[in-house]
Amino acid sequence: MTGPVSAAHLNVYDAIRLRRDVRAEFTGDVVDDATLWRILDAAHRAPSVGNSQPWDFVVVREPATLRKFADHVADKRVKLQKFNVIERDGDVYVAV
Numbered sequence: 001m002t003g004p005v006s007a008a009h010l011n012v013y014d015a016i017r018l019r020r021d022v023r024a025e026f027t028g029d030v031v032d033d034a035t036l037w038r039i040l041d042a043a044h045r046a047p048s049v050g051n052s053q054p055w056d057f058v059v060v061r062e063p064a065t066l067r068k069f070a071d072h073v074a075d076k077r078v079k080l081q082k083f084n085v086i087e088r089d090g091d092v093y094v095a096v
Helices: 012-018 033-044 063-080
Strands: 084-088 091-095
Touching: none
Parallel strands: none
Antiparallel strands: 084 091
């Protein structure tokens, strides 16, 4: 397949094969609520072990809260670099 493809005509194999990184196209614009809820609904239905769907989604739109969260995550990544972190079957193990 080449050129634009209608999502309605994609089978799962084509969808996987044609997927691409779109970070370069990220604008930072706020996603409208209807689109956001549609995406979150699809994400919540994604396959998981035993259909457990062990995830929660939190929508944060306040820039100050987003900045605080980003700083927190960056700090934790730095701290975890000194540990041997192993991920297996969805579980995370930290060897100290």
